[in-house]
Amino acid sequence: MDRDKLSVLAVSDSGFIFDPVTGHSYTANATGLKILELLKAGKELDEIKSALTDEFDASEDEVSVDINDFIENLKKYFLI
Amino acid sequence: MKITVAVSGINTIDNPGPGAGICRALKESGMDIRTIGLAYDALEPGIYLDHIIDKSDIMPYPSGSREAFIERIKDIHAKEKIDVIISALDAELPIYMDIEPVLEEIGIKMLIPTKEMFRTRDKLRLKELAEKIGVKAPEYISCASTTDLHNAVDKLEFPCMVKGPFYEAYKAYTIGEAESYFTKIAMAWGYPIIVQKFIEGDEYDVIGCGDGKGNDMGVFAIRKMTITKLGKVWNAVSVRNERLIEATKKVVKGLSWRGGFEFEVLLENKTQEIYVLEINPRFPAWVYFPAGCGINLPARMVQFLTGQKYESHSDYKSGKLMIRYTNELVKDIKDFEKISTFGES
Known part of the structure; x- marks a missing residue:
């Protein structure tokens, strides 16, 4: 995971993400925004899973799927 | 210190020249600058943008006589005492490259590329x-005929870009499209036409x-x-x-x-x-x-x-x-009369 790239992303409370290197912008939902904030804070995947399970009252399996999907999307767009 | 800067490319049309942007940047720089617009047509919008261009003069086309071009600049210089010319059009750069030493002699400075x-x-x-x-550079082939075009697209495959020597570029998906763009660009800008691999x-x-x-x-x-x-x-x-x-x-x-x-x-x-x-x-x-x-x-x-x-x-x-946005100005026909009759605003 490219933590340097992650650190320069501008992420607003509304879920609007701006990549200052490519000039592309994206919108994340509340779950995506939470994952991104935790990644930016340097949290590991287990910590993110645990935080999401607590916050969204979901099972670990459900949360794992969402996290993996979201991270794949971030990779696809060269955001991490 | 007041500085007079003459700027070309004040044709802020659908294919906008940089002149108006240059003048606006100069006016907002905090320096005491008088801007002179060098236009090629009495309806170039920059002529009428009084808030950023103080005065405009019509120039002879750069493709014409070199002497007439120099004489016109000298004529404007005699009235305006130009310190700097910022050339903003590709088509006039070759003539400015030729005459830059002449302009330097009469006290007009320019910063333009050399011929090399x-x-x-x-x-x-x-x-x-x-x-x-x-x-990297995308693979490209220079074409001067439809035979060249066919050979080029065979090699580069579709989709490909068909580009003019100065302006215009189109993405072609079929040989029909490529031929149509080729003819359109050749009629407007001449040869060579460049066929480029699409990336x-x-x-x-x-x-x-x-x-x-x-x-x-x-x-x-x-x-x-x-x-x-x-x-x-x-x-x-x-x-x-x-x-x-x-x-x-x-x-x-x-x-x-x-x-x-x-x-x-x-x-x-x-x-x-x-x-x-x-x-x-x-x-x-x-x-x-x-x-x-x-x-x-x-x-x-x-x-x-x-x-x-x-x-x-x-x-x-x-x-x-x-x-970027479009806008309209309301001016008097007398403004047009002045520039079209006397060659200056």
Whole structure:
């Protein structure tokens, strides 16, 4: 995971993400925004899973799927 | 100190020239600058933009007599005492390259590329240029006939880009489309027509200005968000891509670039590799955007030419948006009468 790239992303409370290197912008939902904030804070995947399970009252399996999907999307767009 | 700067390319039309943006940047620089618009037609909108262009004069076409061109500048200079000319049109650069020493003798300064620099950035020498600055160039074939075109598309395959020698570029998916674009561009701009391999990616532009000794006066990069049918940027966002900035600085250093320029590149989606598309040898039409973000390149150029201190930093924020828009002016027919009858506003 490219933590340097992650650190320069501008992420607003509304879920609007701006990549200052490519000039592309994206919108994340509340779950995506939470994952991104935790990644930016340097949290590991287990910590993110645990935080999401607590916050969204979901099972670990459900949360794992969402996290993996979201991270794949971030990779696809060269955001991490 | 009052400085008089004459600026061409004040045709702020659907294919906008950079002149009005240059004048606006100069007027907002804090320097005491009088701007003179050099127009080729009495209806160039810049002539009527009184808030940024103090006076305008009609010039003879640069494709005509060299003597008539010089005489017209001398005539304007006798009335206006021009300190600097900023040439902003590709078509007139060759004549300014020829007459720059004559202008220097009468006290008019310019910062434009040399003929060798002008040749180096030719669309037909992209590969050579790319190697020099350590980026890639899309594969391309120069065509002067439909037979050449057929051979080129056989090799490069569809989709491909069909590009004019000066302006216009189209993406062709079939031989029918390629032929139609080929004919359309040839009729408008002549030969050669360039057929280029299509690379999936985003287009970025970097504006800069070189002092002719390998130093830049600042650079500013954008991603094109929307472009017109002629490929002109309409909306853009500022970006900070260090690899792009580094490649641009190599252009300035490697070619000892002299004057304003626009470095057009494409970042391939799959690899994020930089492909050079073109170097325009003058400021682009969006020159005001960087000025509005603290990188006032026309002002820095004038300060350099008039022996003043100038900033050369490239400290700007990413995420600044340029929104271009159209507008209408209401003027009197007498304004048109004056410029069309006397050749000056």
